[in-house]
Amino acid sequence: MVLACCAFPEALVKAYEELDRVVGPHRSPTFEDEPNLPYIKAFVKEVFRWRSVAIIGGQPHAPIKDEYYKVNSHPLLQEPVAYRTTHRAT
Amino acid sequence: MIPKDTWVQGNIWAIHHSDREFPDPDRFNPDRFYDSNSPDRGPFPNEKGYMTFGWGRRTCVGQALAEQGTFISIARLLWGFNIRKARDLSTGEEIPVDIFDYTYAVFHPPLCRTIVTDLMDRNGLNMRPNPFSCAITPRSDEIRETIEREERDALERLAVYNGTTKYRMSTYYMNSS
Numbered sequence: 001m002v003l004a005c006c007a008f009p010e011a012l013v014k015a016y017e018e019l020d021r022v023v024g025p026h027r028s029p030t031f032e033d034e035p036n037l038p039y040i041k042a043f044v045k046e047v048f049r050w051r052s053v054a055i056i057g058g059q060p061h062a063p064i065k066d067e068y069y070k071v072n073s074h075p076l077l078q079e080p081v082a083y084r085t086t087h088r089a090t
Numbered sequence: 091m092i093p094k095d096t097w098v099q100g101n102i103w104a105i106h107h108s109d110r111e112f113p114d115p116d117r118f119n120p121d122r123f124y125d126s127n128s129p130d131r132g133p134f135p136n137e138k139g140y141m142t143f144g145w146g147r148r149t150c151v152g153q154a155l156a157e158q159g160t161f162i163s164i165a166r167l168l169w170g171f172n173i174r175k176a177r178d179l180s181t182g183e184e185i186p187v188d189i190f191d192y193t194y195a196v197f198h199p200p201l202c203r204t205i206v207t208d209l210m211d212r213n214g215l216n217m218r219p220n221p222f223s224c225a226i227t228p229r230s231d232e233i234r235e236t237i238e239r240e241e242r243d244a245l246e247r248l249a250v251y252n253g254t255t256k257y258r259m260s261t262y263y264m265n266s267s
Binding site for chain 2: 001002003004005006007008009011012014015016019023025026027028029030031033034037038039040041042043044045046047048049050051052053054055056057058059060061062063064065066067068069
């Protein structure tokens, strides 16, 4: 987030405007402000998108038998992938 | 064909940097999520618009905590501080930052699964920026005074917990330095 602020200062203009308007200088923002800070919420989403901490994500899965995807009438998503390997590993 | 017992994981980097859903994907641009009709954002298969915490039943159990904590941290950092590039003290020039200088450096798409082992050897599956220079200053004197006042208030409120543990903030700073 700090790196984004340094590299893309134009993203801060609306953030500062919104915080000055909704919160002002005499108190810091709280969770009660959240509904009134749509740009800050968008900013947080963009942080999650732009640089996710985990770039390879989700719980690891493994098929318990050979799977064929987009090859025949047996697409991966119709045949639930089981979690046996994951459980064994953890 | 995906052979039995193959380790399969989602490539969040590639999903989040596909220019079909996120035009000009390397640009940090909150407008993508600010305006639901934003031209900077294409259709996305979930409501939140990102997949940072995984999918389905085995999504991150800490997701709500992380989202709330990130929201309040970012809201307060932005409310309180100007965050910008540092300047070289001798020349006065801004010191450039590199948005790709992360603990795993080779991550231009396509990220193929063969590099997973390499990722794990180096830094685990998480990434963070390598150290960089920046300048963080209170946005105004009024805001600086508010921060200092709220700090005093917080320490007073927390004083009832004094002595409940031997651990102090100073312990943390000692360990981390």
